[in-house]
Amino acid sequence: MTDSLIESLQAKHLKDLKPYESARRLFSGGQDWLNANESPFVGEYSLNSNKLNRYPDCQPKDVLQAYAAYAGVAPEQVLVSRGADEGIELLIRAFCDAGQDSILICPPTYGMYAISAETFNIGVEKAPLQADFSLDLDAMATFAGKVKVVFICSPNNPTGTQVAPEQIEQALALFQDSALVAVDEAYIEFAKDQGWAQQLAKYPNLVVLRTLSKAFGLAGIRCGFTLASPGVIQVLLKAIAPYPLAEPVAQIAAQALSPPGLTWMQDKVSTLNSLRQTLQNQLLALGDFIQLGDCQANFILLRTAYKQALMDDLVAQGILIRDQSKQLGLENCLRISIGTEEQNQRLIAAMQRFFKEKTQ
Known part of the structure; x- marks a missing residue:
């Protein structure tokens, strides 16, 4: 098939669309992966091949029952998908x-909301965050009646900030x-606030997105959850693939959501939060960094003139x-995922050497 034929057959709305620049697309190799907000820890899982x-x-x-129990919702309020990314896509489709x-997004924020919408020829409206990274509710209000999904x-x-509960209530x-209104809580286990899952009955238009990729250390299995009213879940089931979750993925997810699995996750979250605080202190002590946002996730956002x-x-x-x-608004900013103590210290040593050479 010639390039000209491919070009003529390609959907018009895709011609100017650039693929999402995931961590693996940007770099194919490395010793210390601190760019994708993955957990540096991995648990042990078994696999039963009898049903493969x-x-x-x-x-x-x-899996549904285990996650419903964990999130404090009913099983009929849960949809499991190939990562929270598929949940985003399903809401749009x-x-x-x-x-x-x-749809409406509030940049700076996660890039897949816009990419998913553009892939399906859905418009993307924007109400940028305010200088302190809180919602601009006045700007959002101008889109009432003009958008179908708000993310x-x-x-x-990448700002690491939580939206104040009263602001989410106002958005709802x-x-x-x-x-x-889809509240993406991919990093909720690292945060002080426990999130919005148990408010679904109070707000019929509320949707909550969750994942096993971050705190559970399971980015590799692609398993996410959409929490919503049973009516919303039934609509999403019309659009989901017939077999979205592979059998090995389901087995590992169920083990991760078991009592021992939850204990492991909570222990690793505690460890990562402690490592994050130590790394934050060390980075700011280097002198050239300005921290932006907050640290309610497993990463730190910094600005440097030497970006x-x-x-x-x-x-x-x-x-x-x-x-x-x-x-938007993040010129000269770098986001650093929290690694193991050894990885963090290699990072600090490399940065100390870099800044020492710059000042000599």
Whole structure:
């Protein structure tokens, strides 16, 4: 097939769309992966191969029941998917008409909301966060009745900030008759606030997105959850693939959500929060960094005048962090995921050497 034929057949709305720059697309190798907000820890899991010759359940009951118990909701309020990214996609596909409807995002924020919408020819409206990274509710109010889904990331990636409960309540009220409000809680286990899962009955237009990728250390299995009213879940089931969760993934997820698995996760979250505080103190002591946002997730956001030179120097040493400078209001900003104590110390040593050479 010739390039000209491919170009002529390609959907028009995709021609100018650039793929999401995931951590693995940007860099194919490295010693210390501190650029994707993954856990540096991994648990031990077993696999029963007896059912691998059969198609898996669309919604494995043991996984649904275990996550419902963990989140404090009913099983009929839970949908399991291939990561929270598929949950984002399903909300857009199931509730927005291509070429007609739009979503609302609040940048700087997670890039997949916009990418998913654009992939399905859905418009993307923006109400940028205020200078302190709180919601701009006045700006959001101008889109009431004009969008179908509102995405709010809390704790927000990449700012590490949680949205104040009263602001989310106001957002839910603004769109109570016109749009779903999806609160993305991928990092909720690291935060002080326990999130919005148990408020679903109070707010019919509330949706909560969760994942096993971060605190549970299972980014590799791609398992996420959408929590919503049973009515919303039934609509999403119309759009989901017949077999979204592979049998091995379901088995590992169920083990991760068992009492021993939850104990392991909580222990690792405590460890990472402690490592984050230590790393934060060490980074700020280097002198050139300004911290932005908050630390309610497993990463730190910093600004430095040496952004590009520092990135290049670290990459050359196999230490990978994430450039956030393309995000609105985050010029010269770097996001650093929390690694093991050893990884964090290699990072600090490399930065100390870099800044020492710059000042000589």
